[in-house]
Amino acid sequence: MTRPILEIVDLGMGVSFQDGGRRGWKRFGVPPGGALDDHACRWANRLLGDAEDLPVLEILLMGARFRALESVEIAITGAAVSGSAERWQTRRLEAEEILTFGQPSHGVWSYLACAGGFEAPRWFGSVSTFPRGGLGRPLARGDFLHASGFPTTPSSSSIGTRWVQPSERRDYRDPGMLRVWKGPQWESFDASTRATFFQARWEISAQSDRTGYRLVGPTLTTPSAGIPSEPVLPGSIQVPPNGQPILTMRDGPTVGGYPKLGLLDPLDLSRLAQCRPGQSVQFQPVDR
Amino acid sequence: MVSPSPAASPYDCRPPAPVNSRVEPFGPNALLVRFQNPDPDAAFLLIQALLRNLETHPLTGLIETTPGFHTLLFEFDPGHRPPPDALASLLDQLPAPTPSPPTRRRVVDIPVTYDGPDLDRVAAQRGLSPQEVVVLHSAPVYRVQMLGFSPGFPYLAGLDPKLHVPRMATPRPKVPAGSVAIGGEHTGIYPVATAGGWHLIGRTSLTLMDLDRAAREDPDAFLLHPGDGVRFVPVTSSPQPSAPPPATQ
Secondary structure, three states, X not given: OEEEEEEEEEEOOOEEEEOOXXXXXXXXXXOOOOOOOHHHHHHHHHHOOOOOOOOEEEEEOOOEEEEEOOOEEEEEEEEEEOOOOOOOEEEEEOOOOEEEOOOEEEEEEEEEEEOOOEEOOOXXXXXXXXXXXXXXXXXXXXXXXXXXXXXXXXXXXXHOOOEOOHHHOOOOOOOOOEEEEEOXXXXXXXXXXXXXXXXXXXXXXXXXXXOEEEEEOOOOOOOOOOOOOEEOOOOEEEOOOOOOOEEEOOOOOOEEOOOEEEEEOHHHHHHHHOOOOOOEEOEEEOOO | OEEEOOOOOHHHHOOOOOOOEEEEEOOOOEEEEEEOOOOHHHHHHHHHHHHHHHHXXXXXXXXXXXXXXXXXXXXXXXXOOOOHHHHHHHHHHOOOOOOOOHHHOEEEEEEEEOOOOOHHHHHHHOOOOXXXXXXXXXXXXXXXXXXXXXXXXXXXXXXXXXXXXXXXXXXXXXXXXXXXXXXXXXXXXXXXXXXXXXXXXXXXXXXXXXXXXXXXXOHHHEOOOOOOEEEEEEOOOOOOOOXXXXXXX
C-alpha cells in the first residue's frame, strides 16, 4: 500500500529520488546511480529505523519546498542548511506544513527520508533516475511523493526525536585530504605530472554534476598514447587531453577512453561530493 | 527478431590464439583483467569462458563484471577482493578457450532503413556510393564488444575498414533513438535520444531497452548482451532522394 505524503511546491535547484543504487547492470552500460553522499543518505534512513538503502530525496543546494499532505515522520541529513528543519535528527511534519530548504552554508546535497521509505518507480532495481539514458524523468513541481507502508499514528511519535551522534555528523567545511589509489594508467603519466597532482590544490568547477566533478588547477600532461575504452569506476580520476581532471561520479559513464591517473577511495567519494564549486580540495596517495 | 544462431557464427570458427592477461588492482574493491594480446577474438573467447566458469563457480563477494575492449573489470563487496594473483591463477586454470557451443550463442537480426542524414557524406568521404556503404555495412556478423556510453548502446566490432570514419568533431545535440551509426572503427545503435558524435547512416524500429522489463529487473530488457552477434538487415523503403554530398564537412 502506498499513499501520497508530500507535494513538491518548488523544485529549487533540483530534487531526485535516490537510494543505494543498482548493481549488476554496468555490463549493459547502466551506471550505478544512487545517493552521492551515501553516508548522509544512510543516516537519514537509520534515524527512522529503516533499511539504509531505502529511497530518499536528494536535494541540490537550495530552493526546494514541500507541502505535507498528512502528519509524517521524516529525517533530514546532509548539507548544512538554515531552513525550517533541523539536521541529523528526526522530526514530525504536520499536515499542510511547508518544508523549505534554504541556502546551505556548507555542502551541496541534502537528504530527506520518510518513515518506511518513499515509493517510486524502479529501473533495474533502483529508484535512481537517469533521464539522459532514458531511465525515468526528473521530478517536477506539483508531483505527489508517495510513502510505502502504512501511516504512522501520531502516538508513535512518543518514541521522541532521534538524532545522530555528533561524532558521526559532518559539517562539510573541509573534506580533509582525499585518498587516491593508483589508477590503471598511473604508470603512463610521467613522474612530475603525478607529483603535481598531489601537490596542487584543485578547485571544484561549476561544471560539475552527478555525472562527474571537474577539477581546475595546473594543466597535467596526458600520456601520448590513447587507450581503448575500458571500464570506469565512480571515483575514477580521468585526465582528458585538456589536462584538467574529471572525477567520475555515480551517474558517470561505465566505460571511457581517457587515461585514469587514480581512483578516489570509495569512502572519500561522499566527502568530495559535498564540496561546492569554487571549493578547493587536495589529494594524498593511499600508502599501499 | 532474436533467433538462435543456426550454426556457429564466423568468429567462433577460428582457432583461438593464445591470450596473455594481466590482473591489476583498481582501488580497494576491484580488479581489472587486461588482455595483452590485442587479438579481439581470442580475448573475447577467453572472457566468455571466464564468465561461464564464474557462473558455475562463483567468487565470494563478486558483485559486477564489466567488459571493455581489451579488459574485464571485477568489482567486489568491500573486504572481499581477492589478491590479484588469486584471480590470475583462476584465469590460468581455465581450459584453453574453445569455440563456444552454438546453443550458447545467438545472433540478433536488426532491420535497418538506410536513410540516415550522414549516409551520403560517409559514402563520399570513403569514395563509395551510398549503396556500397549499405552492402558493406550489412555484410558482417558483428560482435557486441561492450555496452556503454548510454544504457544498452552496443559497441559493435567487425566493421569493414572501408567504413572507418573518425567521429564528428562536434557532436549532434540530439540523435534520435534507433539511429544506426558509425564511429571510428565501430558501428552502434542509439537506444535512446541523446547527444552523440557518431555518423548516422540508418535507423531501426527495434527497441534496444524495454522499460517495462527494466522495472522487473529482467536482463532481457536489453535486446543486446555483451558477446552477442549482430546482423543488420536492410529494409527497403521509399526511394532515396539523391542529394549531392556537401562540399565540406
